[in-house]
Amino acid sequence: MEASSLPQRPVPHEMRQACGRHLLCWLLGVCALLHACLAHAEFDHSHKTWNALLQRSVVPLNENKATAVRYNRLGGHNARHALDWYLGALSAVPASEFNGWRRAEQLAFLINAYNAHAVKLVLDHYPIHSIKDVEGVIGDPWQRRFFSLLGAERSLEELEQLIGAFAEPRVHFALYRAAAGCPMLRNEAYVAERLEAQLEEQARQFLADGTRNRFDVRTRTALVSPIFEWYADAFTRAAGSVKAYLARYADALAPGPEARAALTAQDFELKYLPYDWRLNDAR
Template structure:
């Protein structure tokens, strides 16, 4: 009888420990930090990051990163596709912030690294039982063929640069992932400083992101041109919409690698 009671107590303790260590897939810690330190501007098409503020809250950021790192590969495999993708996007963005803070102040993420190792190739991310680079997460996991196959991730992962689609002021979560990806896409496409239809030259002028990752849009929409035509209502003014939907010429604009940090201009 005593041995049965002891076994029950041990089992109960083990279950309690497992429940207590369950990962918070609402990513509440990350959302709290983002809401405090990320600000929308330009009518919600861009955002700016308060990196000194993140530095002051580095203990809270580290606690969130530690939670990400504690997730095992076995746990991750049991999650839904949406849980996995939200996890990876948030991990990419949060560890990018950590990387910036480790070198702050700086003017651009491209200042990190040396001749043979840029910011995206540095192995510093303890995740899923490995030590990964930002490239490993984005290209080896998020963009891996046959896994997620969603080009909208390019509007979600943030490279800490002005040219990059905005860092949202909330975490990505499985329950709203599709809506969040769609919203991030719309915000980026509506930023006329980076993406637009040029009626004079009768062509789309879009971010170099579409040049670098055009193959992802080709796979999903058949071609980048078809993707842009189908999203012409975000890129063109109403009077130009019909012509934009017939346009198959694309040019790529300037990409601003300056840090996406909060300045007096972004606070207006």
């Protein structure tokens, strides 16, 4: 014997509308909650993806005073995917969130962004012998806008100007210009908690590298990187003059007590060495 089905009670039109409205409100609430969670998801200030790429691809040279980069390794599928993911994470940070960070977090973010985009620029045109080889393809590589950051399309030159606004001259020892003559690309990401120590180490390591900065005791001449000429205003604002800034690092630049005394007294000539634009490629 078949069980008789219960008669279906008709649902009034008003009730269906009310249920629909409640469901819509619930869905909107869920979406709002998810959006809020995503909006408040903290940016990874450890920069761990970029850090892992650097540790895997940066090779120390000259007693860790310089480095070379394994671009062929960075160009591999997995590494390139990781780099693109990291650049996407940088690009996703809105200016409103960035403005709420601590100064050290902002500066570390911008330095890492500059260096990672410089690496991307090389990889996009690799193999090349010099970053200047890119000029024939896209024009001035520093002025070309090829990435988005903090809600705007930017070039490396524009990003450098943002960094310069922090009035921290040691950033010029941290920014990677994809050349053998530039300060070393550090084999770790810059992070807010250690930024002061990292920048100071970059300055000392660069000035201690005799291939790019040295002091001739016989002629009492400091032969230094043209970085000190290009950014003379930044170093002058920090110390009064380029000579005075170099005097702060007499123990790193000078080979002995006589040279250090001359540097400290600012009793020396200042000359700029040629810049090596060859790509620092560790093939």
